[in-house]
Amino acid sequence: MNTEFTNIAGNILDSIKQSKKILLHCHPFPDPDSIGSVLSMEAVLTKMGKEVTCIIGDSQYPEYLTSLPNHDRIQLKNYSEIDPKEFNLFIILDSSSLTQISQKKEVIFPDTLKTIVIDHHKTNSQFGNINFVDSGSSSTSEILFKLFDAWGIEIDRNIAICLLLGIFADTGGFRYPNATPETLHIVSELSAIYPDYHKFVFDLENNKKPIELEMLGLALSNIHEYYSSQVVFSVISNEDLRSRNISKEDSMEGLIGNTLRSVSGWTLVASLVEAEPDIVTVSLRTRDEKRYDVSKIAKSIGENGGGHTGAAGTTIHKPLGEAITSLLGVISEFYPELK
Amino acid sequence: MNTEFTNIAGNILDSIKQSKKILLHCHPFPDPDSIGSVLSMEAVLTKMGKEVTCIIGDSQYPEYLTSLPNHDRIQLKNYSEIDPKEFNLFIILDSSSLTQISQKKEVIFPDTLKTIVIDHHKTNSQFGNINFVDSGSSSTSEILFKLFDAWGIEIDRNIAICLLLGIFADTGGFRYPNATPETLHIVSELSAIYPDYHKFVFDLENNKKPIELEMLGLALSNIHEYYSSQVVFSVISNEDLRSRNISKEDSMEGLIGNTLRSVSGWTLVASLVEAEPDIVTVSLRTRDEKRYDVSKIAKSIGENGGGHTGAAGTTIHKPLGEAITSLLGVISEFYPELK
Secondary structure: OOHHHHHHHHHHHHHHHOOOEEEEEOOOOOOHHHHHHHHHHHHHHHHOOOEEEEEOOOOOOOHHHOOOOOHHHEEOOOHHHOOHHHOOEEEEEOOOOHHHOOOOOOOOOOOOOEEEEEEOOOOOOOOOOEEEEOOOOOOHHHHHHHHHHHOOOOOOHHHHHHHHHHHHHHOOOOOOOOOOHHHHHHHHHHHHHOOOOHHHHHHHHOOEOHHHHHHHHHHHOOEEEEOOOOEEEEEEOHHHHHHOOOOOOHHHOOOOHHHHHOEOOOOEEEEEEEEEOOEEEEEEEEOOOOOOOHHHHHHHOOEEEEEOOOEEEEEEOOOHHHHHHHHHHHHHHHOHHHO | OOHHHHHHHHHHHHHHHOOOEEEEEOOOOOOHHHHHHHHHHHHHHHHOOOEEEEEOOOOOOOHHHOOOOOHHHEEOOOHHHOOHHHOOEEEEEOOOOHHHOOOOOOOOOOOOOEEEEEEOOOOOOOOOOEEEEOOOOOOHHHHHHHHHHHOOOOOOHHHHHHHHHHHHHHOOOOOOOOOOHHHHHHHHHHHHHOOOOHHHHHHHHOOEOHHHHHHHHHHHOOEEEEOOOOEEEEEEOHHHHHHOOOOOOHHHOOOOHHHHHOEOOOOEEEEEEEEEOOEEEEEEEEOOOOOOOHHHHHHHOOEEEEEOOOEEEEEEOOOHHHHHHHHHHHHHHHOHHHO
């Protein structure tokens, strides 16, 4: 525990002690780290005798997280539907900018409202009165564990399962490099408090909709291999979608990049979906991030292209056949050795 | 650490100390727990100055585990290709019966060979001179961690990654209830020794063959929903397979039970593959093990039916259409509430 951490943990606790009515929120399309950090913070603040209001924000409460204890303490309200002047403190969790509070209306804080940002996203714009942004932690849930520990809070079953799910989700089930030894040590402590966490993990990972499987089936039935199968595209035409009455929105459900990447030997893969006539959404993945940067490919082709080295996306405004040719052209230009 | 454990750990160590030449083996179709426990035990015994021989047994060394350190210390030999009389001690890991040593030829131990069985399978037939069967441990790798710890062995990076992968695989990535708080505590200790374990986990989970994705695509393109979508079958006919030149063996590659079960709302799912004309292999899954026992369904229909409450299989010797009708009949007989 370093001095900087001790100081900020103390400052946050002081602000909480000085406040009576505290606001918490979930970010748009809330994931388990958003929900988990809000529900665990709510439990801790309530234990401290505070009046806590949690709002869901822009989205619906996710169906697959309704088995979490006390989830009904999150009110189905947006930031524009509450009066922020009624609160002394707003603890903003897992949100890197104001747009993560709401995108429906401009978010303005009244002068009387103190704001504390607690987040793990490197890109956080530090928009609070106090900002604790720790990108070395896997998740906001992991940061909260460390804070609760420093504050001497007893972590009960309800708090443990919320934090554990938040960490599980943001580390891809302890698969990503952000699952550090410290993360796993925290997970082992949380599992000692909530040993029967497995059912929640099942619910987390098994909440697909039938349309997602239909899209996956369609995508896998249209596989094209290039360059001795080192480059593989799955291709869905707009006609395919229309003949099955799959809407543009639903066509986004079948994110199959990771399924394509799971084949050993398929080095660089992409899913191309002609969601509207002559508009092709492209999702790129590679198994070998050290040699190939798919974000470079995504940026150099199409619109709003970008992402990470191993996973990126873009939109190409061309008929499907031309989009395929363009993409193959860019790939062989950047990485002629694949050809 | 209880007395029973201390005693058996001591007995095993004594046997090792009294032996010079020690044999280790992998079970047929070796998984990461088989390979991981053999490679870690090999490293520990070699550190102790023993002459160790590891044999792969019935199968090939799995391609996706070739990045494991010192994997080439496992010789590509079967039990029938070595002379067991040359060894003082055979430490039999992760194997519940003699058939897990070899199925190619009868396995006979010479009188001069001492045998120690170390395993976590409840069904173990305790066929060694010393048997340490601990079904409370997630994996043989977890048992070995506890033994090495009791023996005061320093766990180095090579040993740590082997044990970690064995535990990861046998707990389904810490998803199954056998991942206890003690398991996770061990994992956190191992990750502190090998923090960059993530690449191995990726290799472990992403070693699919193209034919598996083709089978998955075919299966998902032939979904039939029954009983208000509470019962869902994916159905592949023999004609489907023949028209794509998919062999009987390859038709088994696309294990899609878990993919079907991932849809929330699809309570009881099955994949039916007519691998040969009029021979239908059936794989059953349920999301709700408390209410539905798919092994009961599998046992009451077809040949060699059985399995677990949540996952079971059988073979129905009927044309595909009749097999579907029979299966639906049995399901609605056992569980009329689904209808």
